[in-house]
Amino acid sequence: MKINRTTKILTVVASLSLLLGACGNSDNNDGNNNDNGGKGATENTQQTEVKITAGAEMQDGTYTLNEKDFDDNGWKTTFEMIVKDGKITESNYNYVNEDGNLKSEDEGYQKAMSDKVGTGPKDFIPQLNDGLVASQNADQVEVVSGASHSSEAFKNYAQQLIQAAQKGDTTTIEIDNMAPLKDGVYSLEEKNIGSTGWKTFINMTVAGGKITTVDYNYLNADGDLKTEDEGYQETMKEKSGVGPQDFVPALSAALIEKQNPADVEVVSGATHSSHTFKLYTAQLVNAAQKGDTSKIIIDNFVYED
Numbered sequence: 001m002k003i004n005r006t007t008k009i010l011t012v013v014a015s016l017s018l019l020l021g022a023c024g025n026s027d028n029n030d031g032n033n034n035d036n037g038g039k040g041a042t043e044n045t046q047q048t049e050v051k052i053t054a055g056a057e058m059q060d061g062t063y064t065l066n067e068k069d070f071d072d073n074g075w076k077t078t079f080e081m082i083v084k085d086g087k088i089t090e091s092n093y094n095y096v097n098e099d100g101n102l103k104s105e106d107e108g109y110q111k112a113m114s115d116k117v118g119t120g121p122k123d124f125i126p127q128l129n130d131g132l133v134a135s136q137n138a139d140q141v142e143v144v145s146g147a148s149h150s151s152e153a154f155k156n157y158a159q160q161l162i163q164a165a166q167k168g169d170t171t172t173i174e175i176d177n178m179a180p181l182k183d184g185v186y187s188l189e190e191k192n193i194g195s196t197g198w199k200t201f202i203n204m205t206v207a208g209g210k211i212t213t214v215d216y217n218y219l220n221a222d223g224d225l226k227t228e229d230e231g232y233q234e235t236m237k238e239k240s241g242v243g244p245q246d247f248v249p250a251l252s253a254a255l256i257e258k259q260n261p262a263d264v265e266v267v268s269g270a271t272h273s274s275h276t277f278k279l280y281t282a283q284l285v286n287a288a289q290k291g292d293t294s295k296i297i298i299d300n301f302v303y304e305d
Contacts, residue, residue, distance in 0.1 A: 182291035242269035
C-alpha cells in the first residue's frame with residue numbers, strides 16, 4: 001500500500017550503536033532522502049516513533065535472497081527477511097558453504113577473523129540482523145568495524161528485500177555474484193523527493209565488461225541538479241567542508257577507478273551520501289551481472305523532520 005497524503009507512523013526499537021553509523025557525523029542534512037534527521041537514541045533500548053510521509057508500506061510475507069555461486073573462500077550468502085504487520089520482525093542473514101554449514105557456527109573462521117580484525121561472523125552477523133530489525137531501513141544499518149565489506153553487502157541485499165516487500169513480491173531474489181559485468185546502461189532513481197527537497201539518480205555505463213561512466217546526482221521538484229545549486233554548495237561546504245560539487249564527482253570517479261562499490265571510500269563530510277551511493281551502485285552492479293537494464297525505481301522512505 002502506497003503512503004500518499006496520510007502520514008504513517010513506524011515504531012522503531014533502536015540503540016545508539018545501531019543508529020550512529022547511519023546518521024553519520026557530518027552530512028545528516030546533505031539531502032539524502034533516507035536520512036532520519038539525525039535523531040539518535042540512548043545506549044539503553046528505547047522506542048522512537050518515526051513518521052513516514054512517503055514510500056510504500058512493506059507487505060507481510062517472507063522474502064528471500066540467495067547468492068548463486070560460492071565465493072573464492074567457499075561461502076555464499078543466504079538471506080531471509082520476515083515482515084509482519086508492515087514491519088521487519090526477523091532478519092536471517094548468514095553464509096553457507098558447500099557442506100551446508102553456516103559461517104556464524106564455524107569456530108575456526110571466527111577465531112582467524114577475530115584475531116585479524118577484531119570481529120568475526122559470530123559478532124557481525126547478529127549485529128547486522130539486529131540492526132535491520134531495529135532501524136527498519138537498510139540505509140540506516142551501521143557498518144560493523146572490521147567487517148565493512150560484509151556490512152556493505154548486507155545493506156545492499158537488505159535494500160533489495162525491502163523493495164520486494166514493498167511490492168509484496170515473495171519470489172526469491174537470485175544474485176549472480178561471481179558473474180562478470182555485461183555491457184549496457186544501468187539506471188536507478190528514487191521515486192520520492194526527500195524532506196530536504198532532493199531525490200537521487202544514477203546511470204552507470206558498462207563497456208568491455210568495465211564500469212566506464214557514472215552519471216550520479218540529485219534532482220529537485222523543478223528538475224534542477226544539486227551540483228548546480230550554488231547556494232546549497234556554499235551552505236554545505238561551510239558546514240562540513242565539502243559540497244555536492246565536490247563529493248558527487250569524487251564518488252563517481254572512485255567507482256570507475258575501483259570497479260567495486262565496496263572499495264569506494266567514504267567522502268569525509270558527506271558520510272551519509274557516500275553510504276547511499278555505495279548502496280545503490282552495488283544494486284546496479286548486481287543488475288549488470290545479470291545484464292538486466294530495466295530501470296530500478298527505489299520507493300524510498302521519506303521521514304518527517
